Amino acid sequence: MAHFIDRRLNGKNKSTLNRQRFIRRYKKQIKEAVSDAINKRSVTDTSSGESISIPQRDISEPTFHQGKGGDRDMIHPGNDQFSTGDKIQRPPAGQGGGSGPGDASNQGEGEDDFVFSISKDEYLDLLFEDLELPNLQQSQLDKLVQMKTHRAGFCNDGMPSNLDIVRSLRGSLARRVAMSASKRRRLTQAQEELATLLKEPVPPQQKITELETEIAELKQKIAAVPFIDNYDLRFRNYEKRPHPTSKAVMFCLMDVSGSMDQATKDMAKRFYILLYQFLTRTYKDIEVVYIRHHTQAKEVDEQEFFYSQETGGTIVSSALKLMDEIVKKRYSQGDWNIYAAQASDGDNWADDSPHCTEIMTNKLLKAVRYYAYIEITTRAHQSLWREYQAIASTHDNFAMQHIRSVEDIYPIFRELFKKNRQQQGAA
């Protein structure tokens, strides 16, 4: 009458599709929540998903049901004090007691938000939907730097260590069958003839002798077919294929001079977070180099980069120089995909700006895949901006954007990386 089925090994994700449908439907709300959430994260934190909240009202499924009011009798258990005819003050709205099963419970406006988590992949998908890394297409070839050995079928010669015995013997067997087939056929025929002749009452001696010689010759010929021949040998073939490297390094350059306050740095940080997470979608291993500068540049760790306060003037070229040195020392161009993002409030010592252009065009832009400059300021642009504008008009892998407030960051990031950047040109 009963049988057991162990379903535990069946997929547990029967609801995945329905979940995707849900996310698809509320993409707009979820996206908003996602872009609100980025500023709470550390730059390199891509291990977690994100918690999303959507107003309950937006996802309700309306049905006809009874509202409040009218005349109803409800039965409740556990009477400990009431007699027929007692009058009770109405409990304030929203309190239990008055509502019974099934009725008023599922109504009520203004409930909590619907909160749920999305996975890391879903989070990144939503965050970077429709974006792509620029310059991947035309520089695809540059990326092909490492060679990797792949199996590539079989060939007729090679080193003994690559000999494929099974295939070789299979070839040998086939060759032996093919080369001796007609002889074997003749051999069986001859043997049969011999047998019939021998059965005759008077065996014709001469014919028998002839047949016996033929049989002996045939056997010899068959035996002479070599067991293995050079033709039979098969060697495993390997070939080297260029393999795209998946290593990337991201340089974060930031001005930490006195004019950069914590709010400006936070904005820069958000931008770096976005860039880092975006890069993780293309590259497996990403290193981050933090370079901060005022009049001198220094390589620091994340904590110091964002939260230590410095004072003094600003010489941007110092940071560019340091970056160039680090690139040469540690990230030889072939192996690494180099990305850089520079954030500044636009302040620079006026005489230094032409110097920046020089380092940029002669050194850095040749090495990096993409260089993004964001200027976070509410004031007028200064000399650095104008110098950079000239660079942007001549170089494809250089982009610059102006950020005024926190809300600009995500849109501007999208602007920098949106597909078909052609129309954009120099900002």
Add this chain to the structure above:
Amino acid sequence: MSYNPMNDGPDWTFDLLTEYQTEIARVAEHYRLDTYPNQIEVITAEQMMDAYSSVGMPIGYSHWSYGKKFISTEQNYKRGQMGLAYEIVINSNPCIAYLMEENTLPMQALVMAHACYGHNSFFKGNYLFKTWTDASSIIDYLVFAKNYIAQCEEKYGIDEVENLLDSCHALMNYGVDRYKRPQQISMYEEQKRQKEREDYLQSQVNELWRTIPVNPQEERMKKVHFPSEPQENILYFIEKNAPLLDSWQREIIRIVRKISQYFYPQRQTQVMNEGWATFWHYTILNHLYDEGKISDAFMIEFLQSHTNVVYQPPYNSKFYSGINPYALGFNMMVDIRRICENPTEEDTAWFPEFAGSNWLDTLHFAMENFKDESFISQFLSPKLIREFKLFTIIDDHKNPHLEVGAIHNDEGYQKVRSSLSAQYNLSNNEPNIQVYDVDVRGDRSLTLRYVPHNGIPLAESKSEVLKHLYRLWGFNVRLEQVDEEGKKQIIAQCPVEGGDD
């Protein structure tokens, strides 16, 4: 009896499950529980959440609302705000029951007795399930529905289908035939007929909406009233009569309607169904204990779970959320057995027709022939009313205060019983809304009529639902309310016309 208990775990193995299952089946047969064959599936907690979110259907079509349900179940479960149900059982033939991997052996035995013999025999025996559902065809039908909807998504786009399903779901409770028995057929036949139906339906609709004037004068003479009788099955009415729908859309409406119909009996027999299943797990396992087949440790664990299930918190407890159907149902079943075996004078006076009769016959009779509403009005005894200390709260919005009505005393028993019975009457709880009129020769607008029960108004969501109805119907829809004096008033319409409300 000798005390020679089976291994009591706590970890279960398939061998042990089979052993317990065999014993439970034997006792169930002793008590004449007639069941569909059982298909018992062991699943993990994650799979249980999957099953939850598809409202217990083993195969369901894809829809975002199931995703939403899954997400919230998962969230609550992960935060530890809720445990998962121990079991889910599906009214199908063979009857599919899920056991959760995490359960201990005594729990698995409880669940098997509860679901595989309790619920299962209820599905097979109760008149509502017999009339409204066909256990042997439901799985096939769900497969058909899933595939059909997937095909439509491919052909017409996910958004189209999703919008249509949203609208159908909003009216799902109004997709039920309350009087006619629906025909259920196997998947093969379903597919075969589906094509014929498409063509036929379309031709019928065209007939109704034919725009070639017949004879203008004759036309003006007779004022057509369509539908000739008010229709309570709104989805059915839409499926057959909506002017602008394609045949695949009609088919999807039909699918939603059929599934709604399939669940309709469950909504009407909650107390009975759970009461019956709880009564039998209790009785079967006690029977086995009396035979010495199960150990004391097993029994202690079982009783702990059982008492949790049948606990009824009083009205002023923070755990109170209405009457616990397990508690009420279980206690009524136990009480019926008591009335049969040891009737008091009161019982003989209240239940002359079965006090002192064979308890098993009476219980089977009750299970087979009643639903919650009638079951309570027939079998709730004064003794139980006293035990539960039931009392009535009269909540009339015209009065500034609540009033206590009948309580558990001689004058109150009858009233409490009939109020409680009414509380389980679906037609009191679901707004009475029917398709009243279609302006066939005019603007094709559709009018629904709401007749309030005890002056209870419709909730705010009505205008949202009307938007869905408008999507299905394709022309103006209107919802009018008729109060006790027969006064008509339009309470919602779509599209909204300025100044009317």
